[in-house]
Amino acid sequence: MTMLTLTETAQRLTAAGSVLVLTHRRPDGDTLGSAAALCRMLQRRGVRAFVHPNEDITPRLAPVVQGLWAPPDFVPQRIAAIDIASESLFCDSCAGFAGRVDLCIDHHPSNTGYARETLLCPRAAATGEIIWQLGEVLGDTPDCETLSALYVAVATDTGCFKFSNTTPLSHRIAAACIEGGVDFHALNREFFERKTRARFLIERHMFDTLRFYGGERIAAAQLTRDFCDSVGATGDDLDNLSTLLMQIDGVECGILLQELVKRGQYKVSVRTHKPLDASRICAGFGGGGHPRAAGCTVSGGAEQCRDMLAQAALHALEEPC
Amino acid sequence: MTMLTLTETAQRLTAAGSVLVLTHRRPDGDTLGSAAALCRMLQRRGVRAFVHPNEDITPRLAPVVQGLWAPPDFVPQRIAAIDIASESLFCDSCAGFAGRVDLCIDHHPSNTGYARETLLCPRAAATGEIIWQLGEVLGDTPDCETLSALYVAVATDTGCFKFSNTTPLSHRIAAACIEGGVDFHALNREFFERKTRARFLIERHMFDTLRFYGGERIAAAQLTRDFCDSVGATGDDLDNLSTLLMQIDGVECGILLQELVKRGQYKVSVRTHKPLDASRICAGFGGGGHPRAAGCTVSGGAEQCRDMLAQAALHALEEPC
Numbered sequence: 001m002t003m004l005t006l007t008e009t010a011q012r013l014t015a016a017g018s019v020l021v022l023t024h025r026r027p028d029g030d031t032l033g034s035a036a037a038l039c040r041m042l043q044r045r046g047v048r049a050f051v052h053p054n055e056d057i058t059p060r061l062a063p064v065v066q067g068l069w070a071p072p073d074f075v076p077q078r079i080a081a082i083d084i085a086s087e088s089l090f091c092d093s094c095a096g097f098a099g100r101v102d103l104c105i106d107h108h109p110s111n112t113g114y115a116r117e118t119l120l121c122p123r124a125a126a127t128g129e130i131i132w133q134l135g136e137v138l139g140d141t142p143d144c145e146t147l148s149a150l151y152v153a154v155a156t157d158t159g160c161f162k163f164s165n166t167t168p169l170s171h172r173i174a175a176a177c178i179e180g181g182v183d184f185h186a187l188n189r190e191f192f193e194r195k196t197r198a199r200f201l202i203e204r205h206m207f208d209t210l211r212f213y214g215g216e217r218i219a220a221a222q223l224t225r226d227f228c229d230s231v232g233a234t235g236d237d238l239d240n241l242s243t244l245l246m247q248i249d250g251v252e253c254g255i256l257l258q259e260l261v262k263r264g265q266y267k268v269s270v271r272t273h274k275p276l277d278a279s280r281i282c283a284g285f286g287g288g289g290h291p292r293a294a295g296c297t298v299s300g301g302a303e304q305c306r307d308m309l310a311q312a313a314l315h316a317l318e319e320p321c
Numbered sequence: 322m323t324m325l326t327l328t329e330t331a332q333r334l335t336a337a338g339s340v341l342v343l344t345h346r347r348p349d350g351d352t353l354g355s356a357a358a359l360c361r362m363l364q365r366r367g368v369r370a371f372v373h374p375n376e377d378i379t380p381r382l383a384p385v386v387q388g389l390w391a392p393p394d395f396v397p398q399r400i401a402a403i404d405i406a407s408e409s410l411f412c413d414s415c416a417g418f419a420g421r422v423d424l425c426i427d428h429h430p431s432n433t434g435y436a437r438e439t440l441l442c443p444r445a446a447a448t449g450e451i452i453w454q455l456g457e458v459l460g461d462t463p464d465c466e467t468l469s470a471l472y473v474a475v476a477t478d479t480g481c482f483k484f485s486n487t488t489p490l491s492h493r494i495a496a497a498c499i500e501g502g503v504d505f506h507a508l509n510r511e512f513f514e515r516k517t518r519a520r521f522l523i524e525r526h527m528f529d530t531l532r533f534y535g536g537e538r539i540a541a542a543q544l545t546r547d548f549c550d551s552v553g554a555t556g557d558d559l560d561n562l563s564t565l566l567m568q569i570d571g572v573e574c575g576i577l578l579q580e581l582v583k584r585g586q587y588k589v590s591v592r593t594h595k596p597l598d599a600s601r602i603c604a605g606f607g608g609g610g611h612p613r614a615a616g617c618t619v620s621g622g623a624e625q626c627r628d629m630l631a632q633a634a635l636h637a638l639e640e641p642c
Contacts (some may be wrong), residue, residue, distance in 0.1 A: 161482045161495065162513055164506035168496035174482065175489035175496075185485035192483055193568050197537060200528075200569045207525045216518060247514050248521045 001113040004103070006130075009119040010137045012103055013038075013080065018048035020076035022101070024084045025091040026235075027054050029061060029156030029191065031083035034105070034127040036065045036149035038082060041131070041140045050074055054091050058236055060190060064152050078102045083127035086112040105130055125165040128153025132173050144181045151177040151184055152191070160192045199237040202228065206241055206256065213310040217317060219245040220255035220310045222302045225263065242269035252276055253313045257298070257306055265299045268309060281309075281316050322434040325424070327451075330440040331458045333424055334359075334401065339369035341397035343422070345405045346412040347556075348375050350382060350477030350512065352404035355426070355448040357386045357470035359403060362452070362461045371395055375412050379557055381511060385473050399423045404448035407433040426451055446486040449474025453494050465502045472498040472505055473512070481513045520558040523549065527562055527577065534631040537571035538638060541631045543587070543623045546580040563590035573597055574634045578619070578627055586620045589630060602630070602637050 004012070013019060021039055023031040035051045042049035050070035057065070070076075081101045084090065085108035090097065104115035107124040121130050128150050135142055142150070154173050158166040161174065178184055195203075202223065210221040228238065238258065245254030252273050257266040268285070270278040271293055278294035287296020298305045325333070334340060342360055344352040356372045363370035371391035378386070391397075402422045405411065406429035411418065425436035428445040442451045449471050456463055463471070475494050479487040482495065499505055516524075523544065531542040549559065559579065566575030573594050578587040589606070591599040592614055599615035600608075608617020619626045 161492075162509045166499065166505065168499045171482075171492040171496035171499070175492035178487065178489045178492070184487065188483045194570055195568045196570045204525075204528045204531075207521075208529065210525075247516045249515055249517050 001115065002117045004117050004119045006119065006133055006137050009103065009105065009117075010134055012078070012117065013042055013134075014045050014047060014138065016047060016076075016078040018074070018076045019050075019078045019080055020070055020074065021049060021051045022079065022081045022084060022090065022094050022097060023051060023054050024089040025054075026056050027061065027091070029064070029152040030126045030128055030154075032057070032061050032064045033149040033151070033153030033156070034131045035082045036068055037128065037131045037142070037146045037153065038080070038105075038134070039068050040146040040149070041135050041138055041142070044140060045138060048074075048076075050076075052094060052097075055093055056091050060236075061152075064149050080105065081115055082131075083107070085110050087114045105134075123167070125163075125167045125170045126154045126157035128157065129167065129169050129173065132169070142180065147177040147180040148182045148187065151182050151187060155184075155187065156191055160188060196234075196237055198231045198233045201231045202233055202237055202241065203244065206244070210245070211306070211310075212251075214314045214317060216248070216250035218253045218255065218310050218313050219248055219251045220257075220306045220313075221245065222257040222266070222306050223259065224302065225259040225261065228258075242271045246271050246273065252317065253278070253281075255306070255309045255313060257302060257309070259302070260297070264301070265297060266302070266305055268296045268298055268305075270294050270296075270309070270313070276313075276316060281312050284312055285309075322436065323438045325438050325440045327440065327454055327458050330424065330426065330438075331455055333438065334363055334399070334455075335366050335368060335459065337368060337397075337399040339395070339397045340371075340399045340401055341391055341395065342370060342372045343400065343402045343405060343411065343415050343418060344372060344375050345410040346375075347377050348382065348412070350385070350473040351447045351449055351475075353378070353382050353385045354470040354472070354474030354477070355452045356403045357389055358449065358452045358463070358467045358474065359401070359426075359455070360389050361467040361470070362456050362459055362463070365461060366459060369395075369397075371397075373415060373418075376414055377412050381557075382473075385470050401426065402436055403452075404428070406431050408435045426455075444488070446484075446488045446491045447475045447478035449478065450488065450490050450494065453490070463501065468498040468501040469503045469508065472503050472508060476505075476508065477512055481509060517555075517558055519552045519554045522552040523554055523558055523562065524565065527565070531566070532627070532631075533572075535635045535638060537569070539574045539576065539631050539634050540566040540569055540572045541576040541578075541627045541634075542566065543578040543627050544580065545623065546582065546584065549579075563592045567592050567594065573638065574599070574602070576627070576630045576634060578623060578630070580623070581618070585622070586618060587623070587626055589617050589619055589626075591615050591617075591630070591634070597634075597637060602633050605633055606630075 021035045023035045039049040051068045053069045081104040087098045101115040104118045107127050109122040206221045242256040254271040256269045272278040279289045282294040282296040285296040342356045344356045360370040372389045374390045402425040408419045422436040425439045428448050430443040527542045563577040575592040577590045593599040600610045603615040603617040606617040
């Protein structure tokens, strides 16, 4: 595997007559927005560039890649993977491309180097920032659709410029997008405000089951399969719920138990503030993860499991690190 | 009243030996952040500049103006009002300055022109954007504290760059703040994530009382005085609750009834999406406001009042505009 510079990447891509762009499974705004913007930039340079249809796409993200899905008979000269850290993150229909990716553009430090050549910028908040810089190298004048795709990429990966990964470039790209006529307010409403009714009911139920332990230091809640089914919750509706527990003042550890398809078995998400180590808490139950976000699976009664996890967190809080 | 340019404003302020800066009642991040940044810029130009102590300040905002409160014996040559649209918005301790303000810097289109001279930029997302531009005219090199104050001003008035008023300059200022070492993530967490426990309990209670009318088009909830008292809710905790109802998909009108100190009397907040007119709904109950946000006061049983408001909203929805 060879590491490329921006200029080399731009050369490789424009030298190809046709490029197929891959996005990752359960695609987010960054992989799709970056892929869409790259295709549009390359098309303006005379390259036939399309995005490989991603079967996991959600309705909210579909407009970002509208008109850019590769036709069924498309035979590309080059295959580029965008924002995909490893081949295990290929969507199912991309499985056949394993070992065949010519070029990868990514910002994940964990990138496995599976592509023949890679442009990796681990300090970029989003792959969208790398695509923006590629556009500058290409001398591209982005149209409003390209800018909208880049706005989605950067805004979603930075939580609307709220997360710690946000960079000066994230904001400069947003400024250019607004100047270029992007309807950023409609996009912000779509990605950062709108809640499906199912999501609203799930959040309400989670907060209704919430119990505090150790004063207010631990917040633990649970969701039963029956409840999630009764409101017709999708995967999107169940995403990132445990982080909401961490917004409450004084909470140092948030624990959410979500019942799996198998009754009485719970997927546990643990979130912590420094210095509490979430992965250590989960390791005690055969799980793992990162210091601030980890998970495990437990079995039993919902309340009994919740108390057990909360006790483990309490124990970790009281222990010296 | 004379309208000033940026350059004239910079000249007026630096020509003064000392300046007292006023902020508005129930001060927000923009009035305090802008005032603090302006004082620091002027101090670097040799002007004795301080902020008039605002008795309404909340603990969250106190660090923004730390060390900048005017000493009791401060006798300024000039008085400048920052982000204050009218004298009725002076905090109580500023009442004596009515009719005596030399210079006003503001972005509210509704500014009444009460100051002798005014720099008004209605297209600025925040007064902080005007202070930033003033700094450029002054040739100021802002330090990290000045930048932090400006970040607070711009980020809070744009809802962390989410609201429709966000401008390219909002983002460019944020980029400069990050480059200048501002701990933007700590500020974002403080202003856009952290919830007091009382706020959390209030939100949960509001959502628990929520009822939908007209399918999912109207969401109405109520809060009793007893509940708010029982959780020790402050004014901050009760702020902007009704907008949360509007996040739910399909909701075109959000109605919140908050019981006033007088039992059985409710302050009603109505929020709508286009084209429904909130002020028309409230006018029917002797209230008023803006097309998207209006209010009124009603008396009676909580549920009966809620149903009454919801029926009025339903009626407005079914009527042609």
